[in-house]
Every structure is written in C-alpha cells, then in structure tokens.
Amino acid sequence: MTTLSILLVISAALFCIGLLAALSRRHAIFILIGIELMLAAANLNFVAFWRFGPEPQTPTGVMVAIFSIAIAAAEVAVGLALVISVYRHYRTTNVDRLNQLKG
Amino acid sequence: MNNAAFLVIAIVTLAGALAAATLPKLIHAALCLIVAFVGLAAFFFFLGAEFVGLVQLFVYVGAVAVLIVFTILLTRRDVGKPDKFNWGGIVVAVAVFGGLLWAILKTPSVAIAAAQIPPLTVKRIGEVLLTNYVWPLQCVGLLLTAALIGALVLVMEEKRR
Numbered sequence: 001m002t003t004l005s006i007l008l009v010i011s012a013a014l015f016c017i018g019l020l021a022a023l024s025r026r027h028a029i030f031i032l033i034g035i036e037l038m039l040a041a042a043n044l045n046f047v048a049f050w051r052f053g054p055e056p057q058t059p060t061g062v063m064v065a066i067f068s069i070a071i072a073a074a075e076v077a078v079g080l081a082l083v084i085s086v087y088r089h090y091r092t093t094n095v096d097r098l099n100q101l102k103g
Numbered sequence: 104m105n106n107a108a109f110l111v112i113a114i115v116t117l118a119g120a121l122a123a124a125t126l127p128k129l130i131h132a133a134l135c136l137i138v139a140f141v142g143l144a145a146f147f148f149f150l151g152a153e154f155v156g157l158v159q160l161f162v163y164v165g166a167v168a169v170l171i172v173f174t175i176l177l178t179r180r181d182v183g184k185p186d187k188f189n190w191g192g193i194v195v196a197v198a199v200f201g202g203l204l205w206a207i208l209k210t211p212s213v214a215i216a217a218a219q220i221p222p223l224t225v226k227r228i229g230e231v232l233l234t235n236y237v238w239p240l241q242c243v244g245l246l247l248t249a250a251l252i253g254a255l256v257l258v259m260e261e262k263r264r
Binding site: 008013014015020024030032034037040043044047048051058059061065066069071073075076077078082083087093 | 109113116117120121123124125129132133136139140143146147150151152154155158159162163166167170171174175177178189190191192193195196197199200203204207208210220223227228231232235236239243246247249250251253254255257258
C-alpha cells in the first residue's frame with residue numbers, strides 16, 4: 001500500500017468515527033463533535049491529495065483546507081450558540097426531547 | 104519521518120477520535136477530541152503543510168476545544184446524566200467504512216512517491232491567498248463576521264416582558 005492509500009484509510013476511519021458520534025449520541029454537543037471530526041477527516045484528504053497529486057507546486061489543497069478550517073470554526077461557533085440557546089429554553093440538550101415540531 | 108512515528112500518530116489520532124465519540128462523559132470526550140486534533144495537526148506537519156498544521160492547532164485546539172468546554176460548563180445541569188447510546192449508528196458507520204475501504208483498495212494507486220517540492224512557506228501562501236484566492240478570502244471574512252454576529256444574537260439574553 002502506498003502512503004496515500006494509508007492516509008485515505010485513516011481519513012475514512014476518522015470520518016466514520018465522526019459519523020458514529022453524530023448518529024448514535026443523543027447529546028447535541030456530541031453531535032457537533034462528530035461533525036467536527038468528519039470535517040477534519042475531509043481536510044486530511046485534501047492535504048494528502050495535494051501532497052501526492054500531480055501538481056504539488058501549486059498549493060490548491062492547502063488553500064481548500066485552510067478555508068475549510070475557517071468555515072468549520074464559524075460553524076462550531078454558531079452551533080454551540082444554538083446549543084446554549086436551546087438549553088435556556090428547554091433546560092435540556094438531549095436532541096430526542098426537542099420534539100416540539102413533531103407532527 | 105519514519106514509519107514508526109507515522110504509526111504512532113495514526114494510532115493516537117484514531118484512539119482519541121474513538122474515545123471522543125464513545126466516552127459516556129462529555130468533558131472526557133471533549134478532552135479526547137483535543138488529542139485527536141493534535142494528532143491530525145501532526146499529520147499535516149508530516150505531509151509538509153506546516154501552515155495548515157499550525158492553523159489546525161490554533162483554531163481547533165485553541166478556540167474550538169475551549170468553546171466546547173465552555174458550552175459544557177454553561178449546560179452542565181444536563182451533562183451529568185448518562186447518554187443513551189444508539190446502536191444503529193454503529194451499523195451505519197461500519198457499513199460506510201466498509202464501503203470507503205472497498206473503494207480505496209479497489210482503486211489502482213495512481214502514482215506516486217511524493218515529489219520533492221520546495222517547502223511551502225507562509226510567504227508563498229500569503230501571495231497565493233491575495234492573488235488567486237482573494238475572492239474566497241473575502242467571502243470567508245464575510246462569513247466569519249456573519250457567524251460572529253449570529254452567535255452573539257443567538258445567545259443574547261431575551262428581554263423579559
């Protein structure tokens with residue numbers, strides 16, 4: 001196996017761990033942690049493909065990874081603000097109990 | 104860097120991530136998330152993208168982790184309760200991992216020993232950022248401002264009537 005495919009396997013494992021956290025936990029902060037892990041796995045893929053790709057002189061993958069990190073920071077700030085706001089209203093952060101809109 | 108260090112980084116990253124996803128206590132999970140992010144930054148250093156590794160350390164370990172810990176503090180009445188684990192998620196995650204693994208192993212590897220490249224300096228990144236990527240940069244700035252204002256508005260105390 002090449003280094004690239006080992007990195008891809010690690011990134012896939014990281015993505016699936018994030019997916020596991022996002023799908024199987026009922027606490028809103030755990031879901032955010034899972035989303036962050038998935039985004040980080042995608043960043044690892046971008047940088048790995050840049051490094052082992054045909055044109056490592058132009059730093060395209062690095063740029064995408066930097067922008068992706070910035071967007072992830074914005075996302076987690078808004079997400080955690082939402083968690084705090086929801087907690088103020090309902091006194092819980094368990095997503096199963098936020099069922100006011102259930103038909 | 105040799106293979107042993109690579110293996111150690113991989114194990115530490117995946118173990119940290121797995122602990123962050125499965126530990127029952129939220130604060131332990133947040134601390135394990137920091138370990139996973141530091142391991143990921145080490146991967147970026149290993150790949151020659153030092154700037155991304157540093158940004159990863161500053162943004163994730165410095166800002167996001169602290170933000171998560173503060174949110175846990177602010178919602179702590181709920182944190183002590185045990186979190187029910189949904190086993191269906193494991194099935195989906197393992198299935199997705201199997202699919203990805205199959206795709207990765209089936210694809211014929213294109214190249215490649217990593218080409219020798221000049222180190223990617225911050226000067227070069229700055230030049231590229233302000234020439235080819237100036238519009239994405241402005242958009243990210245706008246997005247960060249909007250997220251800042253949005254987060255503030257969301258957590259502002261509501262007026263009692």
